[in-house]
Amino acid sequence: MKLSTKKKIYQGIAFNLFRLMSGILVVVLISILSFIVVRGIGVISWDFITKMPEDGMTKGGIYPAIIGTLCLVAGSMLFAFPVGVLSGIYIHEFVKDNWFKRFVKLMTNNLAGVPSIVFGLFGMSLFVNTLGFGDSIIAGSLTLGLLALPVIIRTTEESLKSIDNVFREGSYALGATKIQTIRRVVLPLAMPNIITGFILSIGRVSGETAPILFTVAAYFLPKLPSSIFDQVMALPYHLYVLSTSGTDMEASRNMAYGTALVLIIIVLLLNLIANFTRSYLSKKVKH
Amino acid sequence: MIEAKNLNLFYGTFQALNDISMKVPEKSVTALIGPSGCGKSTFLRTFNRMNDLIPGVKIEGEVIVDDMNVYEKGVDVDNLRKRVGMVFQKPNPFAKSIFENVAYGLRVNGVNDEKLIKQTVEESLKQAALWDEVKDNLKKSAYAISGGQQQRLCIARALAVEPTVLLMDEPASALDPISTSKIEELIHELKKKYTILIVTHNMQQAARVSDHTAFFYMGSLVEFDETKTIFTHPVKQQTQNYVTGRFG
């Protein structure tokens, strides 16, 4: 066989195999999504979103779970966003490249890889038991916040790293202090990426189940929380309960499809918003 | 014989090369000079169809290498690239041993005879004036030698597949003066066997190494003549301005 023909055949086989496997992957994902969308779309209605669960969670809505997840997201971000961004700034702009910086970075990277269930254990031990918050929004939020922290720190650091030093030097050359430089020059440039990271970490936090299992989530609690020391229901945990340990699993299946769809919609929306803000804000910065 | 006939090249809607016709003399060095973005690198890369890799490229006209239009339908691009060697701006050896770097082109082109490979590697390294410096370290990583040596290794690598044409895209721009002059001397030697096209930002380099020089500006071939002529009494005012540094 001619050498060039042989090369072409091998290439053809390899490329088509890769194409096929990527294709399978897309098909799998689409089938997961469409399965849930098709089964769930009929369940979602205004009532579903705004009503309490009824009849052993086989009827009614998921209102308290939505509110609970919102509370948890808000609480965790209230903690994680400022701390994360400030940490990122500190690590990237202030610490010299010495063992301390490497250690902090190492720890941040390690924290990012710690499984969420370990965060759950830790949150239970520290916030629920040691600090005596009990199962509560504050304990759950802080646990989720810790989970989101390394993600926010990393995106902050990455976006700071991508800013050319000439901007900083330009500012210093005009007599600005370090803090002024960061506030007026560096941060505005880094903001699009930081915001994107922030939105994506919301997505992560809102879908997490393991960390809230023992820190906040309630199995069935058809009322809204009144203080940060209350337990709440949460969407992912609700889905878990509905699909594994409901009182009547067959009957609550529809509720489960609906809940799953709501979760997916949230993630999808957040992804879209993140992409949109990234392109919108970076355009704005450029002009 | 290599030649471009009425060559137009577009990146999307941007026309990067504008109706270029040029006959490249054989077994001599032809330098392509011009300001950044003038299309000289793009032109160089049409000879081995390296522009194919960039999405959205459209080409009109003919590029003839060895009496064959390389943009004709059904041309075996891999084979074309084997016949048209290329050396890049920065030394870019593969993460392999010195020996395997030079042997690579043979292996991917179906040569299995280890004896032949060994022989060709040695010859290529000798042609690239590198053999004496590396003959005892052929198993060493290609990253272990200096930048200038790496670039000569890349030249040896290109020579191993026995091309007729050698394209050089600013081959010395990343090197120190001594390595640069070694590469230039090498080019001078190689033109006895190969037709060499070299893109360079460095006008002095073009003057030193080439026999003919083509001046490109804004995607057009402004002037093409013997290097002596281009650097002593160019015909076009634009060329004059460029070679004297009075540009813009």
Place this chain on the structure above:
Amino acid sequence: MTHFEEELKHLKHEMNIMFALVHTQLSKAKDAFIRMDKDLAREIIQTEKRVNAQELNIDRDCESYFALYNPVAVDLRYLLAVLKINSNLERTGDIAEGIARFLVVIEQEFDEDLLQSSKVLKMFEESISIMEEIEAAFENEDTIKARSIFKQDEIINKINREANERIAEYIRLKPDNVEQALYILSTIRKLERVGDQAKNIAEEIIFYVEAKVLKHSKKV
């Protein structure tokens, strides 16, 4: 040897040709002068075109080398020196041609007394010898030899200075031969300039080899 060194070698070769050409012109001029050989004189006039062409050839080479190789230091001095030596040689060639043109138009043979008293033959010998010397100095980059040129030029100058009186005396003695005498005087004047050209060439050789500028200064 680098590419540029090869080119410089080539240039030196061209210069040797130029030296040889001019040298031959001068020798032929002497022969033609002694034998009153008008054919040879015409040949000299013809050959002068070759000298001019060679001058242009070397000029062009130098121009290319300046443009293409950006010569510096000794290479730069060498090329500058070659440019000037080249034009000095060309003028020397002109001198030979000028003498040849006299020979073509002159009608009678020179008076033997005139030749003796004016020392014109001696002048010919000296100037040819100075050309040989300077050629050797250039060939070997020999600055000692180059410096010896200055002394030789003195001899030539001396003959030239004396020539006035001698020719005047000759004219007083043989007023009929005044035209001839003036030719001889003019020839001596021309040959004196050969010495000057050689002296200039010597200065250029010392300039490029030693990087010393001797021009317009007291000779060393």
Place this chain on the structure above:
Amino acid sequence: MKKIFEKVIEGILMLSGTVTTLTVLLIIFFLFKEGIGLFGKSPTEEGFTVAVNRENPVNELSTDQIKNIFDQNIHNWNEVGGNNDSIILFRMDDLFNYYTEEELAGIDTNMNLLTSKIDEVIDKNKGIIAFISSKEIPQNPNSKLIHIKAIGLGSFFGGKEWFPTAQPVAQFGVYPLLMGTLWVSLLAILIALPFGLATAVYMAEIASPGVRSVLKPVIELLAGIPSVVYGFFGLIVVVPLVQQIFALPVGETGLTGSIILAIMALPTIITVAEDAIRGTPRSVKEASLALGASQWQTIYRITIPYASSGITAAVILGIGRAIGETMAVLMVTGNAAVVPHSILEPMRTIPATIAAELGEAAKGSLHYDALFALGCILFIITMIVNLTVQMISGKRTRNKLR
């Protein structure tokens, strides 16, 4: 004034900067503080003890032996190094087999009576082994307390049984959980790897920008979907599918978990591997093409070897993700805490165990401590994974600098 202001801000920044470090240290502290409580303690239920006849030469039994004795797998004392007597099990309720109701009248209130009766039983039966409340331990001359080996690292890691609520002694053998975790995770990676690498190569090298601009967000979305949704999907779709295809009694198996985990690990593998492949300098790839290599030859001879450390990092990160994943696995693997023999059996992983059991374990109990000890194991595994990845990618940046 300005100076002070800046100093204050810098202080705040520094405090935030150290939060992660502090968190990691706190996690280590709290996990290990609770987890360490498991060791050195007797695995019997608090307030209970095991006693035998005074003349019985056996003084010490391991938890395994006790369990086997009470499960009636061991019938004779000589099997545990004692005399040739058959073993008689005795629990508190068994007292009524030895005495009539009249003889035991008033026993609920009279502690001494209970104690003496138990002592009597132990005295009478040479082969008896009694599981009794420690309050009832008689200072009686006729019975002797068996010393039960405390839980040590050996029995924790080597123990083949995880049965934290068993009586008389709880079984805290991590081995089956560890095996379950490894089987499920490794199989998941084996499934995910070909797809992940193929897709990464496809996206980085082959796909047109148009196709890539579709694939990329799809992969991002895949990464964003909560694990509980994957678990739900697995439960509804994959579980019945596996059950049918392999004709199993239940569809909740290690394989099911692996499939779901594979899907979940894919985005990590694809993203990291694609970045690594894209990190191959264009000029190196072009050099290969310029030598007449086909695109495919360039990919497998140049690009993939060049990106190999990045790809390794991707694989290890994927394993890390799979090992730590909780909810999806909990929902689909069936959670049987036995040493697996086949991937088609139900299995239980470490994170799933924690999630499933922590709700039932009383704070401070051995069970609770044991779950924290599991957390420690998980933490250490992921720490090793992370450090490995950082070492590999650190090496990669150094290589690139050359």
